[in-house]
Amino acid sequence: MKYFDPHVHMTSRTTDDYTAMASAGIRVIVEPAFWLGQPRTEVGSFIDYFNSLLGWERFRASQFGIRHFCTLGLNPKEANNPRLAEGVIDLLPRYLQKDGVVAVGEVGFDDQTAAEERVFICQVELAREFGLPVLIHTPHRDKKKGTLRSISVVRDLKFPEERVLIDHNNEETLPLVLDTGCWAGHSVYPNTKMDEQRMAKLVKEYGSKRIIVNSAADWGVSDPLKVPKTAAVMREAGISEAMIEKIMWSNPADFFAQSDNLSLADIDRRPNINQTELFEGNSVLRGQTPVVD
Amino acid sequence: MNEVLAAILRKRLAPQAWSWVEKALAATQPPVHANTVLGYYAGASRRAGKQALQLDPDETARVRAVDPELEIGLWGVDEAVRALLLLSLTHMPADDYADLVLRCYELGDSREQQSWLRALFLLPKPERFVNTATDACRTNIQPLFEAIACENPYPIRYFPELNFNQMVVKALFSRIELKRIVGLGKRHNSELARMTFDYQREREAAGRSVPEDIWLALVPGLPVENVPRVLTYLSDPSPNHRYWLAVALGTRMDAAGRDALEARRGIEPDTRVAKAIQTSLEALNQLRT
Numbered sequence: 001m002k003y004f005d006p007h008v009h010m011t012s013r014t015t016d017d018y019t020a021m022a023s024a025g026i027r028v029i030v031e032p033a034f035w036l037g038q039p040r041t042e043v044g045s046f047i048d049y050f051n052s053l054l055g056w057e058r059f060r061a062s063q064f065g066i067r068h069f070c071t072l073g074l075n076p077k078e079a080n081n082p083r084l085a086e087g088v089i090d091l092l093p094r095y096l097q098k099d100g101v102v103a104v105g106e107v108g109f110d111d112q113t114a115a116e117e118r119v120f121i122c123q124v125e126l127a128r129e130f131g132l133p134v135l136i137h138t139p140h141r142d143k144k145k146g147t148l149r150s151i152s153v154v155r156d157l158k159f160p161e162e163r164v165l166i167d168h169n170n171e172e173t174l175p176l177v178l179d180t181g182c183w184a185g186h187s188v189y190p191n192t193k194m195d196e197q198r199m200a201k202l203v204k205e206y207g208s209k210r211i212i213v214n215s216a217a218d219w220g221v222s223d224p225l226k227v228p229k230t231a232a233v234m235r236e237a238g239i240s241e242a243m244i245e246k247i248m249w250s251n252p253a254d255f256f257a258q259s260d261n262l263s264l265a266d267i268d269r270r271p272n273i274n275q276t277e278l279f280e281g282n283s284v285l286r287g288q289t290p291v292v293d
Numbered sequence: 294m295n296e297v298l299a300a301i302l303r304k305r306l307a308p309q310a311w312s313w314v315e316k317a318l319a320a321t322q323p324p325v326h327a328n329t330v331l332g333y334y335a336g337a338s339r340r341a342g343k344q345a346l347q348l349d350p351d352e353t354a355r356v357r358a359v360d361p362e363l364e365i366g367l368w369g370v371d372e373a374v375r376a377l378l379l380l381s382l383t384h385m386p387a388d389d390y391a392d393l394v395l396r397c398y399e400l401g402d403s404r405e406q407q408s409w410l411r412a413l414f415l416l417p418k419p420e421r422f423v424n425t426a427t428d429a430c431r432t433n434i435q436p437l438f439e440a441i442a443c444e445n446p447y448p449i450r451y452f453p454e455l456n457f458n459q460m461v462v463k464a465l466f467s468r469i470e471l472k473r474i475v476g477l478g479k480r481h482n483s484e485l486a487r488m489t490f491d492y493q494r495e496r497e498a499a500g501r502s503v504p505e506d507i508w509l510a511l512v513p514g515l516p517v518e519n520v521p522r523v524l525t526y527l528s529d530p531s532p533n534h535r536y537w538l539a540v541a542l543g544t545r546m547d548a549a550g551r552d553a554l555e556a557r558r559g560i561e562p563d564t565r566v567a568k569a570i571q572t573s574l575e576a577l578n579q580l581r582t
Contacts, residue, residue, distance in 0.1 A: 037433050041399060110431065111459045124474045141462040142488045143495060171498035172491075198499060220433075 043087030105135025486514030543573025
């Protein structure tokens with residue numbers, strides 16, 4: 001089966017991960033812009049980061065037969081730095097028009113401060129202006145309230161709910177999101193957030209409509225194979241192939257296709273690998289024989 | 294505080310390291326060259342070492358005389374040097390001072406930032422640095438988070454309620470013992486109770502354990518109708534749950550908690566928990582009279 005991981009931070013992962021993901025059937029990934037584990041102090045750091053998501057990382061993925069898309073935005077943690085926030089918001093209109101940008105994100109709440117809310121609202125407005133969906137991060141702490149506040153922001157702005165993906169849900173927040181028109185993402189982690197068994201149980205209870213699963217793998221303890229691994233657990237739990245395919249492929253594809261920047265026909269074909277290609281003179285290879293399909 | 298720190302340091306540093314500190318202190322006197330000071334601020338770990346101060350009773354008394362909530366025994370020698378440097382620059386014009394102090398943080402590695410957060414409370418007009426301190430709570434580096442959240446009186450005195458509550462919940466997420474948060478008992482509020490009560494239910498819904506000392510943050514401000522939802526933990530198999538819940542129940546006057554403590558008193562097998570139940574009941578009786 002082919003898989004779509006709609007939330008994975010590949011800049012923090014290795015080429016071994018790409019190899020493993022490709023052989024597990026992962027064909028398409030979306031990499032949301034997020035924070036780097038420690039705060040950036042200059043707007044210029046965001047320019048370089050956005051450029052690397054659009055450039056080198058997309059190229060790296062392509063070398064393993066994986067299509068790479070990204071979402072761009074200012075994450076809620078760094079929204080609390082007023083100097084940065086203003087500068088990054090000014091940058092976004094240029095970047096949101098670039099090829100392969102399939103949503104504004106991750107945006108939303110972390111500590112749930114007034115500054116976070118301002119930057120969040122501003123970015124939802126940018127999504128409307130540039131015709132993009134929105135990927136909303138929900139906070140680790142005080143998650144239920146953070147989820148409800150995120151839904152309020154979307155509703156107050158009358159942003160179309162079917163163009164919103166609310167991420168990192170759990171048992172407490174999923175029913176709240178499904179009560180809206182928004183899509184519900186789940187990050188399957190080794191220890192925190194969601195796990196495979198609980199995810200299968202949620203699907204049995206709530207079905208597959210607007211349900212999305214991702215690995216959210218990053219620089220922390222995480223696993224970029226969690227999408228296929230969760231599918232395997234769902235299969236063992238007796239969930240049908242059709243339903244698994246909807247959750248692990250069609251749902252994320254349909255959601256991000258709303259950006260008009262991801263073509264369902266294109267992603268259906270596995271891209272040809274040509275490891276003789278270079279990106280600005282650089283190759284992912286270190287003396288290996290290039291693979292060419 | 295400058296003399297207290299200098300005396301503590303002199304006792305612990307080899308002559309060569311102490312003479313380096315003297316040179317660093319001389320550089321804090323006018324005319325101040327910011328880059329020179331920043332260099333000394335950075336170099337303290339390599340020159341003075343990182344071993345913990347571990348104060349003797351006499352030194353502890355002198356520190357407590359500066360402020361009863363001040364706790365520096367866990368600071369490294371380098372952190373004390375950095376605190377002393379910042380405190381020796383206070384003769385500078387206020388804006389220049391604030392600027393240089395902030396650069397010590399912004400250009401610092403995580404040990405320098407940690408030292409800065411620990412010393413923050415001692416600086417003149419510490420409230421002006423509150424944004425940097427609340428921002429520090431967003432770190433994923435646990436020692437850095439602990440530097441502001443634990444054994445530090447700064448949050449209880451200067452954090453807005455929202456940031457204080459987020460810090461407490463993050464401590465729970467990071468498995469940091471809540472008793473390390475200075476003054477938590479004085480700062481409890483209904484919003485913190487709601488956030489931690491939601492967290493309890495989220496963990497239960499996920500089939501995961503609830504932090505054993507969550508009750509310190511959750512119980513004092515909990516609406517009375519939700520009290521029965523936590524009382525089951527008074528008979529939890531983990532004595533730590535029973536202990537911290539018994540301690541926390543000693544802070545609220547309504548009958549449900551007191552009755553539950555009374556009922557548990559006769560059957561509690563663990564002596565430490567039994568003592569906590571007794572202490573809480575006595576506190577409640579005293580409050581009543």
